[in-house]
Amino acid sequence: MSQSILIIDDDDIFAQTLKRSFVRRGYDAWTANNITEAELYFSKKPDFAVIDLKIDDESGLNALNLLIQQSPETNALILTGYSSISTAVKAIKLGAQNYLCKPANTDEILKALTGDETTQGDVTIEENPISVDRLEWEHIQRVLNEHEGNVSATARALNMHRRTLQRKLQKKPVNR
Structure with missing residues (x-):
């Protein structure tokens, strides 16, 4: 019996592409574009x-919370383009197996879900430290x-004017 995977993403093109990739690897794959649609698959x-x-x-x-309540044995991964340490910690506390930043390919996702070192080649650790701008963004989050x-x-806690904080929050996260 093949293993199954549920992909919950509002980007239908990405979800369908990922689904095809998992199907080629022998998985039963389902996609959902919203939480209501995803709940139909939780019972599976x-x-x-x-x-x-x-x-x-x-x-x-x-x-994630609803999935873990109905299917606690499911290994879940949070995939995001807006990563922060606080959301990563929240996801793990709620029961996520792992947390990855987009873009991530199928091999990286499988490695994060299964912990299988054979799904991807050697992983290199960057020698460059995280940038000050990224650290500031992480701290604000x-x-x-x-x-x-x-x-x-939050502005009071950071000793910052509220409008300044709002401007910073409107910006996309800084890459490393």
């Missing part, structure tokens, strides 16, 4: 799940998470 108890962190206006962490998304409270 997939072996693996790849969940986008931002699904339309919803959080993939909500989908952590403090924002601690204040449950309250921008005013």
